[in-house]
Amino acid sequence: MSSGDSTEFDAIVIGSGISGGWAAKELTEQGLKTLLVERGRNVEHRRDYVTESQPPWAFSHGMQVPKEELQTHWSIQKNSGWVNEATKHFFTKDSEHQYVQEKPFNWIRGFQLGGKSLTWGRASWRWGPQDFEANAKDGHGCDWPVRYADLAPWYSHVERFAGIAGDRDGIWHLPDGEFQPAIGMNVVELHIKSVIEQRFPGRHLINMRSAHLTQPTQEQITLGRSACQSRNECARGCSFGAYFSTQSATLPAALRTGNLTVLTDTVVHSVLYDPTRKRASGVRLIDAHTRQGREIHARVVFVCASTLGSTQILLNSMSSSFPKGIGNRHGILGHYLMDHVWGGGGRGVVRGFEEHFYRGRRPASTYVPRFRNIEGDRQTFLRGYGFGGAASREGWEGLAAAAGIGKDLKASIRKPGGWSFGFYGIGEMLPRYENTVRLDPHRTDAYGIPLLSLNCQYSENERLMVQDMARSAEEMLKAAGLEQVRTYASNPLDTPGNVIHEAGTARMGRDSKTSYLNGYNQCHEVPNLFVTDGAALASNACVNPSLTFMAFTARAADYAVTQLKAGKI
């Protein structure tokens, strides 16, 4: 990786996660000399996956982080459930990076090269036509300036490169993509699928579409990637490159063009604005260790620092032309923050199937796509949710919690236990103006950048949705013949941020008075400034958003290059 002395680039990409990695790849492949700036440390593929392959006995405390260490350093990150002894080094220390919670919000962050692409859940769904129409139909949020047809070819583009394992299920509202063979359902899931699809026409239980290679393409092999080995320790990093991350995929692709320079340990303070040309002129950088500042200039800037990271930078990019943050002429920047909502679901016991087991630790699950407020269904709440879930045989932890000691206990744990199946809902959160982020007026971080202050909460639509998750879970689980069915509906709802699908605050829209970006993720007011990560979303659908970040990024990069070559930006 080069780290050149040049201060002039064609493009600067801020952030190296899911979106930033894609921007770097697309721009460099189009011939642009590109600087990729990452605030966190370098993480080198393979070498820096320091806990990869370590067996259970290599961890002193059964995978748990010591209590005081966890509370001191990951007091917020720990709420995500993802932080353990094997993964903690890929989660930002809250002790070192503060933000302000005007209302509770768990901002889960990964400040390192690759960002959260190292630790993400890999579920990869296209949005459907209904998702792009939702705001226009019910009036929440502003109308999307694009429709599914605009994104479809770009979903194909990113799926082919990233490698998505899934089935062509033929569901119009969860469109099929370019897939490698699905990882596969076990016998109990197949049974539950057949019952649900028969008893509830129009509902489906499908393989989760997942960014894992099952049949690597030549392009993926050439990048050094190989097929998933079912270890399910993805968040430690994968030397097989079997799941999509910046490290496994977009970074090597960008590096081999010879057009990429990567700068880690470098915080972006602000995007610079040239009032004469009415363009972004570059970025102000701060070395994370020396605190030295400098400016780097470029012809186009892509902001891909994660939803909240990007908006923090944009708000801090103040000038006399834009005292409220670059491009923020009408004050829309910071508003309409969303996460997803969860907290409703259920599980039950499945009798029989004792002759069946599975081999390997499947890094994916199954999914029931949205069936609420779709195809004539009408609920008391708007929009909808899907269920992720899986069937499994009871392992040693569950079996050991049962009564018994001695030889009998040991013997019962040695064999796989009974089957159970459960699923949990993830639902769409409505965009609301008052869910907002701003710069704290008083406090700054170690780099002199104002802390981000978050004011976001769920409301009645989300509460009703979660209650319905529990009801419909019960209905389906009982119909499938499960016993000891237990459902749950969080009340009060979990703290927003925990689903780690935060989106919005620099939204796309048709009207420059009520949106920050146009249909090409291009800032209405600053045509060489693009924001392509979750900050751009005007609504959030109910499916994991990362594939959509990838598609928007690739599409916007293509547009930016065209505009640049035509002398328009």
Add this chain to the structure above:
Amino acid sequence: MLSSRRDFLGALSAVGVVLADPAWAAAQARVSEKKILQGRAGRVLSADQVAFVDRVADLIIPPTDTPGASEAGVVGFIDRLLAEYEDPPGRTTFLEGLEDFRRRADIAVAPSFMKASEARQFAFLQAEDVRAAEAQRSSFFVELKRKVVIGYYTSEVGATQELLYLPVPGPFQPDVVVTGETRNYAL
């Protein structure tokens, strides 16, 4: 395809490189500390407490055709949990609970739990286990049993001899036939 196999082997050897890494060697050094403390005091547990916990653990998970909790170093694991994982309140709670439990054990299996026959020791623990299951709320015994179980099944003995540990399972197989040999997975 040859090039895909070459890359797979490359990745496999990269995984091997990770295993030889200094960080990995340090992990292995920690592992060797987990062996039986053999009558010595631990970092938190006294010599008496070590002996008691070791005995109880070996009754909960005894030697069968595979080693039991004692040989798997479970008491060392629990001592390490107390020394490194627990915070001061958690440590205090456990130690107070342990002392209370030892007292009750010595009363139930008078004059001394540690000097009693295995059958009497086992009967006491079994009664504790039944009572805990009926009470349906946590007790010291439930906590101790949980730590013993985690210590055993995450140990090399438990994970590789008693259960099946597959470091690199390969492409996922969604349906395999259960035989008499089938074991639960360590992970």
